[in-house]
Amino acid sequence: MPRERSPNRYRAFEIWRESKGEISNREIAHQLGISEKTVGGWKAKDRWIEQLNGVLQTRERSTPKRAGAPKHNQNAVGNIGELLYKTPTPSHTVSFAGSSPTMRTRCL
Structure with a gap:
């Protein structure tokens, strides 16, 4: 007590x-x-x-906490955070025939 x-x-x-x-x-x-x-x-x-x-604050966050690990964290491979921050790399691109040169590659 x-x-x-x-x-x-x-x-x-x-x-x-x-x-x-x-x-x-x-x-x-x-x-x-x-x-x-x-x-x-x-x-x-x-x-x-x-x-x-007269302003008693609650312990509520003003902005939601992001899921996953920070951008480019090697420990985040396969986590949702890694997928949110993924930047396109040449291994993730595909060429489309007949598309304009500026639209030739797109991220999957």
Whole structure:
């Protein structure tokens, strides 16, 4: 069972919120008689700035993560990522009779 949070943690946030984020970690620590680093850790872990602005972010990505390995990765042979980034090479081209010189080769 986890330890109960320190009451100073709640007090530190209240002091910071009442000052609208203007007070320094050092001043909060001095008022509560604790370490400045402790206040900084609480501030980061509890996301005080996001709470003050009312913008609590989810852990959702803004852009979807691409599947597969990076382009030209030798370990990606046969993976979907390798197929997405495949560039045409002479071994993958076919000539079409009667086509114009600019359209003579096409990627399969």
